[in-house]
Amino acid sequence: MSEDRRRAVLRAIVEGYVATSEPVGSKALADASALGVSSATIRNDMAVLEEEGLIAQPHTSAGRIPTDAGYRSFVDNLAATALQDPHKRAITTFLSDAVDLNDVVERSVRLLSQLTRQVAVVQYPSLRESAVRRVELVRIGADRALVVVVSADARVEQSTVALGDAVGDEEFERVARDLNEASVGRTPAALLASLSDWAARPGQVAWAAPVAEAVVAAARGGTVERVVFAGAANLARAGADFESDAIGSVLDALEEQVVLLRLLHEMAGEGQDVAVRIGAETRTDALARTSVIAAGYGPGGDAVSLLGTLGPTRMDYPGTMAAVRAVARYLSRVVENE
Amino acid sequence: MSEDRRRAVLRAIVEGYVATSEPVGSKALADASALGVSSATIRNDMAVLEEEGLIAQPHTSAGRIPTDAGYRSFVDNLAATALQDPHKRAITTFLSDAVDLNDVVERSVRLLSQLTRQVAVVQYPSLRESAVRRVELVRIGADRALVVVVSADARVEQSTVALGDAVGDEEFERVARDLNEASVGRTPAALLASLSDWAARPGQVAWAAPVAEAVVAAARGGTVERVVFAGAANLARAGADFESDAIGSVLDALEEQVVLLRLLHEMAGEGQDVAVRIGAETRTDALARTSVIAAGYGPGGDAVSLLGTLGPTRMDYPGTMAAVRAVARYLSRVVENE
DNA sequence: ATTAGCACTCGGACCCCACGAGTGCCAGAT
DNA sequence: ATCTGGCACTCGTGGGGTCCGAGTGCTAAT
Numbered sequence: 230m231s232e233d234r235r236r237a238v239l240r241a242i243v244e245g246y247v248a249t250s251e252p253v254g255s256k257a258l259a260d261a262s263a264l265g266v267s268s269a270t271i272r273n274d275m276a277v278l279e280e281e282g283l284i285a286q287p288h289t290s291a292g293r294i295p296t297d298a299g300y301r302s303f304v305d306n307l308a309a310t311a312l313q314d315p316h317k318r319a320i321t322t323f324l325s326d327a328v329d330l331n332d333v334v335e336r337s338v339r340l341l342s343q344l345t346r347q348v349a350v351v352q353y354p355s356l357r358e359s360a361v362r363r364v365e366l367v368r369i370g371a372d373r374a375l376v377v378v379v380s381a382d383a384r385v386e387q388s389t390v391a392l393g394d395a396v397g398d399e400e401f402e403r404v405a406r407d408l409n410e411a412s413v414g415r416t417p418a419a420l421l422a423s424l425s426d427w428a429a430r431p432g433q434v435a436w437a438a439p440v441a442e443a444v445v446a447a448a449r450g451g452t453v454e455r456v457v458f459a460g461a462a463n464l465a466r467a468g469a470d471f472e473s474d475a476i477g478s479v480l481d482a483l484e485e486q487v488v489l490l491r492l493l494h495e496m497a498g499e500g501q502d503v504a505v506r507i508g509a510e511t512r513t514d515a516l517a518r519t520s521v522i523a524a525g526y527g528p529g530g531d532a533v534s535l536l537g538t539l540g541p542t543r544m545d546y547p548g549t550m551a552a553v554r555a556v557a558r559y560l561s562r563v564v565e566n567e
Numbered sequence: 568m569s570e571d572r573r574r575a576v577l578r579a580i581v582e583g584y585v586a587t588s589e590p591v592g593s594k595a596l597a598d599a600s601a602l603g604v605s606s607a608t609i610r611n612d613m614a615v616l617e618e619e620g621l622i623a624q625p626h627t628s629a630g631r632i633p634t635d636a637g638y639r640s641f642v643d644n645l646a647a648t649a650l651q652d653p654h655k656r657a658i659t660t661f662l663s664d665a666v667d668l669n670d671v672v673e674r675s676v677r678l679l680s681q682l683t684r685q686v687a688v689v690q691y692p693s694l695r696e697s698a699v700r701r702v703e704l705v706r707i708g709a710d711r712a713l714v715v716v717v718s719a720d721a722r723v724e725q726s727t728v729a730l731g732d733a734v735g736d737e738e739f740e741r742v743a744r745d746l747n748e749a750s751v752g753r754t755p756a757a758l759l760a761s762l763s764d765w766a767a768r769p770g771q772v773a774w775a776a777p778v779a780e781a782v783v784a785a786a787r788g789g790t791v792e793r794v795v796f797a798g799a800a801n802l803a804r805a806g807a808d809f810e811s812d813a814i815g816s817v818l819d820a821l822e823e824q825v826v827l828l829r830l831l832h833e834m835a836g837e838g839q840d841v842a843v844r845i846g847a848e849t850r851t852d853a854l855a856r857t858s859v860i861a862a863g864y865g866p867g868g869d870a871v872s873l874l875g876t877l878g879p880t881r882m883d884y885p886g887t888m889a890a891v892r893a894v895a896r897y898l899s900r901v902v903e904n905e
Numbered sequence: 906a907t908t909a910g911c912a913c914t915c916g917g918a919c920c921c922c923a924c925g926a927g928t929g930c931c932a933g934a935t
Numbered sequence: 936a937t938c939t940g941g942c943a944c945t946c947g948t949g950g951g952g953t954c955c956g957a958g959t960g961c962t963a964a965t
Contacts, residue, residue: 231906254958269908272959290915290958331725363705367717377715377723379705385715385725387669461799462818465811473803473811480800569937592927605939610928628927628946908965919954927945934939 231274236306237264238274239283243295243303247545250469252292297508300520300542304505310547312555316344320559330354330384333563334457337536337556342460344552347540350489353455354384354527354534354564361420361448364412366405366440371395376440378412378447386447392436404434408444417448456486463540470541471518478515483539488513489521493535496523503550503557508542518542522549524557528565536560569612574644575602576612577621581633581641585883588807590630635846638858638880642843648885650893654682658897668692668722671901672795675874675894680798682890685878688827691793692722692865692872692902699758699786702750704743704778709733714778716750716785724785730774742772746782755786794824801878808879809856816853821877826851827859831873834861841888841895846880856880860887862895866903874898 241262245253255275259268275293278284283299286292295303323340324333334351341349365377372395378386411427412420424441427433461483464476471479482488492511496504506521516539523537536557538549579600583591593613597606613631616622621637624630633641661678662671672689679687703715710733716724749765750758762779765771799821802814809817820826830849834842844859854877861875874895876887 252958256958267908268958269910270906273907276960286959288914288916290913290956292958362707363703365701365703365715365717367701369700369719375717375723377703377717379703379713379715381707385713385723387723459822461822462815465803465815465818473814476811476814477800477803480803484797484799590927594927606927607930607939607941608937610930611938614929624928626945626947628925628944630927906965908963910963911961912959913961914957914959916957917955920952921950923950924948926947929942929944931941932939933941935937 234264234266235274235277236302238271239278239295239299240303240306242275242278242284242293243300243546246294247543250543252287252294254292257292297510297542300507300546301510304507304546304550307547307550309554310551312551313548316552317555319344320555324559324563333560337560338457338459341536341538341552341556342463344556345538345540345545345549346460346466347463347538347544347549348458348460348483349536349538350483350493351457351536351560352490352493352534353457359384359528360414360416361412362414364409364444366401366408368396368401374401374440376443376447378444380448388443388447390439390443393439394436396434396436400434404437404440408437408440412444412448417445420445420448456490458483467541470543475518479519479539482513482515488515489539492516492521493523493537496521496537497525497535503554505546505550520544520546522546522553524553526557526561526564528561534564572602572604573612573615574640575600576609577616577633577637578641578644580613580616580622580631581638581884584632585881588881590625590632592630595630635848635880638845638884639848642845642884642888645885645888647892648889650889651886654890655893657682658893662897662901671898675898676795676797679874679876679890679894680801682894683876683878683883683887684798684804685801685876685882685887686796686798686821687874687876688794688796688821688831689874689898690828690831690872691795697722697866698752698754699750700752702747702782704739704746706734706739712739712778714781714785716782718786726781726785728777728781731777732774734772734774738772742775742778746775746778750782750786755783758783758786794828796821805879808881813856817857817877820851820853826853827877830854830859831861831875834859834875835863835873841892843884843888858882858884860884860891862891864895864899864902866899 238258241258241264242253245258255268255271258264258271259266264271275284279293282296283302284293285296287294320340324336334353338349338351341351359381361378362381363379367375367377369375369389372392373389374392375387375389408427411423415423424445428437428441461480464471464479492506492513496506503522503524508520509517511517511519511521518541519539520542521537521539523535525533525535527533537553540549576596579596579602580591583596593606593609596602596609597604602609613622617631621634621640622631623634625632658678662674672691676687676689679689697719699716700719701717705713705715707713707727710730711727712730713725713727718724746765749761753761762783766775766779799818802809802817830844830851834844841860841862846858847855849855849857849859856879857877858880859875859877861873863871863873865871875891878887
């Protein structure tokens with residue numbers, strides 16, 4: 230069946246191009262790979278693949294390179310690759326002596342960028358599903374207070390809130406104790422109900438409402454969904470895959486965060502274990518020449534938070550996917566135990 | 568006095584090169600600038616400047632470009648430039664509606680990178696000088712606790728600590744209350760003394776010592792001195808000033824943080840209002856082609872924390888210095904009022 | 906269905922040369 | 936003592952032309 234061989238040719242082209250970053254020609258393929266057919270046959274297959282839009286030639290007298298669709302097909306027909314052993318060991322040794330959640334995230338993102346030699350992104354584990362362990366109200370001025378929410382998974386979220394008017398010390402202390410009682414042990418969803426009740430109690434102080442709001446917001450995961458990066462330098466090293474102002478656009482998009490977060494969320498909704506967006510599939514101009522590989526992680530395997538990598542479309546998909554998958558699994562375990 | 572004119576020539580060379588990124592020749596200088604002398608005279612001056620090591624030619628038949636020493640001389644002979652008016656307004660409007668310290672820092676770093684079109688760095692205001700407002704001890708497991716320190720300037724620092732052994736609930740609560748009392752209102756310096764006393768009290772629980780340590784560390788500014796970046800893309804856009812793997816090294820150095828922090832601290836010690844390190848003066852290989860401009864900021868003008876920018880040596884020094892100075896002043900004011 | 910052979914294409918490397926910006930220096934002017 | 940005009944020289948850049956070879960598509964033979 231020649232269909233099979235054509236897939237094999239595509240695979241060989243992708244692998245060759247990824248390895249050398251040069252277009253691969255029919256002769257080179259016939260010599261190097263174990264396809265066992267002549268270059269002429271490969272040329273015919275290539276013609277078909279080009280017809281199907283999976284490969285293209287940069288110019289008439291050059292070899293072929295995969296198109297976005299070609300990478301897509303390659304990725305879809307991929308048997309899950311196991312992570313290399315040394316990498317496996319790296320994950321455990323590197324992450325096992327992390328001391329707190331910050332540290333875990335920090336180490337993870339660095340590790341992931343080193344394993345994949347690409348830009349790595351890790352979103353902080355979301356509080357969404359974890360109960361509130363404690364709420365602290367600390368005054369930082371006559372009419373302002375700091376709300377600190379500590380969650381069961383040892384995260385701390387803070388925000389400041391205006392009380393609207395000067396508030397006496399005893400009153401402040403009393404309400405703070407009260408608030409804590411009304412909040413502890415509840416998930417964000419339950420909080421919403423219980424705190425709006427609390428703020429509406431007869432005799433409740435006027436500034437209870439904004440405070441309650443701030444607590445709920447903080448419990449939901451803070452005002453911002455934080456993400457952390459590492460390995461931006463790998464972009465610059467990607468060499469000929471970008472001209473330098475394209476690197477600039479990508480770095481801008483990374484700093485934006487919001488674009489990337491939206492993308493990651495979309496990808497998480499797709500339900501696979503590891504999601505891949507290739508080139509234009511990112512639906513983002515600045516990322517048109519990059520691919521994003523993402524996976525969710527969270528306690529019990531619920532994909533409540535996200536991590537992933539970003540790099541030029543010409544990347545080692547199997548290896549990167551394996552690394553992302555492995556780090557996501559490991560992080561899930563860690564978050565569970567914390 | 569020809570010495571004066573020579574300075575003017577150097578200044579014109581620096582300004583011309585910064586503006587065009589091309590070596591400037593004697594004829595262009597004679598035509599464009601208001602020096603009022605012929606190109607031959609300028610050539611003579613150039614010869615002297617080259618002798619002094621302030622300028623160089625990339626190749627025999629090209630104009631001159633400033634050396635690191637040339638930039639240094641230029642900067643040292645600089646009258647302080649006022650910030651452009653639109654920029655001034657940008658600072659106030661952009662920063663005035665920040666809601667909390669995080670937000671202030673976040674906005675500042677972005678603003679600074681936009682004003683200067685370079686990479687901006689802002690170190691989080693250090694707790695060093697501000698008293699502790701509250702210490703919370705929250706258990707997050709049978710034998711682990713989370714230490715949260717809230718400072719008078721509304722910062723929250725956290726770290727986890729191992730208790731060494733399972734601890735009963737009442738005991739835990741009692742010690743937590745105790746700890747809070749022993750800490751509140753003290754500066755980190757005073758804390759060190761008072762908490763080691765506290766931990767050494769007769770009858771004190773065994774796990775008091777590690778907890779006390781964690782509190783002191785957190786009060787000192789957390790386990791890490793955090794810095795935050797913006798504008799990495801500006802590096803990539805700097806065009807011909809870097810080849811792309813040099814960008815990579817710089818990005819690496821930025822992620823390292825520790826290198827940059829050391830450098831900033833050194834610079835802060837120099838006592839000027841705005842400190843400048845040019846090229847090799849950074850004493851850091853990765854930054855050999857970049858300059859760093861830094862200023863301290865803090866309540867009451869005490870330079871307890873740092874901010875600055877980093878960019879190619881070929882940069883607009885007066886403008887960048889003005890922007891750094893202005894943002895540092897503004898931040899000082901904000902921190903003071905918080 | 907595969908292969909060998911062949912004519913054809915075309916980008917990249919190489920060479921060569923002319924151009925011109927820029928220099929250093931010297932002799933004369935101020 | 937300082938500046939200027941002039942001049943010969945350097946050398947990097949850019950344009951134009953040529954050649955080479957990798958790679959292709961097609962066709963005829965297996």
